[in-house]
Amino acid sequence: MFGISDIPKFILAFFILMPVISILHEGGHVFFAWLMGGKNIKVTVGTGKPLFRLGMLEVRKYYFWYGVCTFENIRRKEKLANILIFSGGALFNLLSTIAVMMLVENGYFEEGIATYQFTYFSLYYIFFAILPMPYPDGNYSDGKIILDLIRGKDEVIMERTYRIQWNEDGKQWHVLDHENKMIHSFKEEEEAIEKARFVAQENRPSKVVNSKEGEEKEIHNYPRIPL
Known part of the structure; x- marks a missing residue:
């Protein structure tokens, strides 16, 4: 006892x-x-x-x-x-x-x-x-x-894609969300990557893709966090 x-x-x-x-x-x-x-x-x-x-x-x-x-x-x-x-x-x-x-x-x-x-x-x-x-x-x-x-509900691990994309007209790097809406623009590529990473980490599961010269390259992916 x-x-x-x-x-x-x-x-x-x-x-x-x-x-x-x-x-x-x-x-x-x-x-x-x-x-x-x-x-x-x-x-x-x-x-x-x-x-x-x-x-x-x-x-x-x-x-x-x-x-x-x-x-x-x-x-x-x-x-x-x-x-x-x-x-x-x-x-x-x-x-x-x-x-x-x-x-x-x-x-x-x-x-x-x-x-x-x-x-x-x-x-x-x-x-x-x-x-x-x-x-x-x-x-x-x-x-x-x-x-x-x-149960087949794969949407719980479906990734949102955040892109950094070079804009030739404005000579800037655009950070785009999963709906291709612009979040922010930067002159330096590293700044755009850092912003995209920050947003992606806050919205797991997600990935960051660099759209450059007509090709897309995955930079980071952030799976859903186990507790």
């Missing part, structure tokens, strides 16, 4: 185990994104202002809550690749939970509140990851993306 003496252990487990579980979850997304050729992979643990960065990992002030994995330019963008990427977080949580349970059963770990909380919070993560539901900010749970893809 949970008693008063267990409260400090619970708090310790919450502030240590929750971030570990979050990192494992994002690690699953990272693994499959890397497998599909993803570049510039980054993992953010927590929310609020950044505390420190270590390689691809960024830890924020409230490190014990929330996590997100971002990446770009995956080579394989078909349905199965996306299902694997969005399934990866829950899969890694499930595998780590099974591993802890087996270690306890075989006497390698002592059964206690830490192992109990690890199992509990891992299952909590899995449940809310695979529960198919929309979020208030317009994002979807991993489960909803997976379910929509299984």
